[in-house]
Amino acid sequence: MSKESKKSLQDLKDVTNQASELAKSIWLAGLGAYGRAYDEAHDRYEKASKETPRLFTDLVDKGSRLESQAREKLGEVTSIGKTISIEERISKMRASLGFGHTASVDDVERLEKKLDALSKKVDALAKANKPAAAKAPAKKAAAPAAKAAAPKAKAARKAPAKKAV
Template structure:
């Protein structure tokens, strides 16, 4: 083996070693990319799953709230109907007192007339 062959061999070895370093760097980049992509996909799946769970929970709460409001509206409507039947409508207290006073005055007059006979 000549000196020139020895130098060529060393250059080839250096080139091969540089190529291996380059390939190791590419491999590290590829591995990092794959891991990052795997994490992204897992996060994406987890986020999508959580979103779907939140939608289901929100739908359930909405339904429960609507049911409660409907019951409350029905109760309020029923109370208003009973108040109206009892004569406790929307008239003010002063107006009610005046109406009752007028009825008492009319009854007093009627009793006085009957007593006078």
């Protein structure tokens, strides 16, 4: 073999070795990434496993406190219900809302008088505003009507002239 072919063969081996080393480095980097991800996932799992029982016990404690508060409130409501019957509570509610009062003849007459007075005031206001409201639209309506009438008048003047011809 010649020196050039030996050198060429040596260069080929060097390139092959470099490619093998690069491929091995890439493989090791991927393996290292997998190992790191596994370690982080394992650490998070352990941390969650340790916190879960504590979180669960915290929730149970909070729930038991809320339950005792609810039972106290329920006890208060049932004791109120024992002292006052449902009918009494309903009648108190109706009275506070004004449903328990029945209208008398005097009440109806008084309301009718108020209604008549209000009707008169509304009529007076309507009459006072009616002339002003009627004048403003009449002016506006007259202008478009005059504009529309002008072309019709011109057409009417031209029509007899055509018939004469």
